[in-house]
Amino acid sequence: MSVLKISNLSKSYGMIKAVDNLNLSIEAGQIYGILGPNGSGKTTTLGMITGVLKPDSGSYEWFGGQEENPLKKIGTILETPNFFPYLNADENLEIVRHIKGSEDKNFDSILELVALKERRKSKFASYSLGMKQRLAIAATLIGDPQALIYDEPTNGLDPQGIADVRATLTSVAESGKTVILASHMLDEVEKICTHVAIIKNGVLLATGPVGSILSADKSIEVAAAENEAALGNWLRSNAAIKNVKHDGFFFECVVDEDFDIAQMSKALSQLNIYPTHIVERKQKLEEEFLQITSKA
Numbered sequence: 059m060s061v062l063k064i065s066n067l068s069k070s071y072g073m074i075k076a077v078d079n080l081n082l083s084i085e086a087g088q089i090y091g092i093l094g095p096n097g098s099g100k101t102t103t104l105g106m107i108t109g110v111l112k113p114d115s116g117s118y119e120w121f122g123g124q125e126e127n128p129l130k131k132i133g134t135i136l137e138t139p140n141f142f143p144y145l146n147a148d149e150n151l152e153i154v155r156h157i158k159g160s161e162d163k164n165f166d167s168i169l170e171l172v173a174l175k176e177r178r179k180s181k182f183a184s185y186s187l188g189m190k191q192r193l194a195i196a197a198t199l200i201g202d203p204q205a206l207i208y209d210e211p212t213n214g215l216d217p218q219g220i221a222d223v224r225a226t227l228t229s230v231a232e233s234g235k236t237v238i239l240a241s242h243m244l245d246e247v248e249k250i251c252t253h254v255a256i257i258k259n260g261v262l263l264a265t266g267p268v269g270s271i272l273s274a275d276k277s278i279e280v281a282a283a284e285n286e287a288a289l290g291n292w293l294r295s296n297a298a299i300k301n302v303k304h305d306g307f308f309f310e311c312v313v314d315e316d317f318d319i320a321q322m323s324k325a326l327s328q329l330n331i332y333p334t335h336i337v338e339r340k341q342k343l344e345e346e347f348l349q350i351t352s353k354a
């Protein structure tokens with residue numbers, strides 16, 4: 059089922075094209091990462107799809123246009139009121155429940171999901187930043203929304219806080235809800251998301267399942283001390299091997315995920331080329347992300 063379809067969405071601030079003709083399709087159950095460097099248009103995009111900002115052109119449609127008031131089916135931190143410091147988690151969530159007009163007064167499962175059940179009676183003021191953020195996530199879950207939108211939910215947290223919030227987001231996702239997550243952190247998207255859209259300067263650069271966009275390739279290093287020239291020729295003439303580079307000691311190349319090193323070794327030895335060094339490593343995601351974002 060289509061949760062969100064974005065068609066040719068654009069928005070400029072004066073001369074700055076913040077979002078440039080964006081097209082995206084998000085399906086139910088996906089954890090969709092919108093990944094891009096600072097200033098790439100993530101927050102502007104989220105602002106438009108939550109009705110906070112008006113697009114210059116283009117459109118978006120929630121839930122296949124089937125919902126009369128789709129924004130009621132979406133939970134986002136943008137709309138969450140500030141919590142009251144002297145009230146505890148239950149009392150703060152009760153206020154949110156009133157604002158949202160939800161009937162469900164039982165916060166047990168929500169507090170369990172965000173791992174705040176033990177601290178539900180502590181004042182908000184006594185919470186760590188990570189706990190505050192988890193309470194904000196709890197607030198988005200009130201009213202049982204179908205889709206959740208989070209803009210850089212781990213910003214400003216320490217490593218433990220980041221790990222806790224990421225675990226919470228994973229639990230939210232496992233509960234079957236669709237999650238849209240804006241992030242400038244590649245490893246965050248890689249850890250949490252099933253799908254990703256990479257944007258830069260408001261332009262969509264790549265989109266698809268996280269695996270197919272971010273980690274399909276691996277690198278190999280090969281050396282054959284006695285047969286260097288023959289090895290180089292063989293690598294360069296092999297269609298399955300890309301980006302062959304010689305760095306003085308070994309050849310570095312990019313191959314598909316299912317490239318078979320043993321087969322390569324066998325083929326080489328049949329030509330009397332004996333590798334003295336073979337190393338396989340996943341292409342560093344960081345490198346790939348930089349490659350993708352530097353193309354635009």
Ligand SMILES: Nc1ncnc2c1ncn2[C@@H]1O[C@H](COP(=O)(O)OP(=O)(O)OP(=O)(O)O)[C@@H](O)[C@H]1O
Nearest residue numbers: 071074076094095096097098099100101102103242
């Ligand atoms: N209210 C505004 N007025 C003028 N320019 C803006 C405004 N909001 C955003 N911009 C510009 O639009 C572009 C996209 O900004 P946006 O905040 O959407 O990016 P972002 O991907 O969320 O960045 P970050 O990772 O820093 O949060 C940037 O160049 C930004 O400076």
Ligand SMILES: [Mg+2]
Nearest residue numbers: 100101102209
């Ligand atoms: Mg932003």
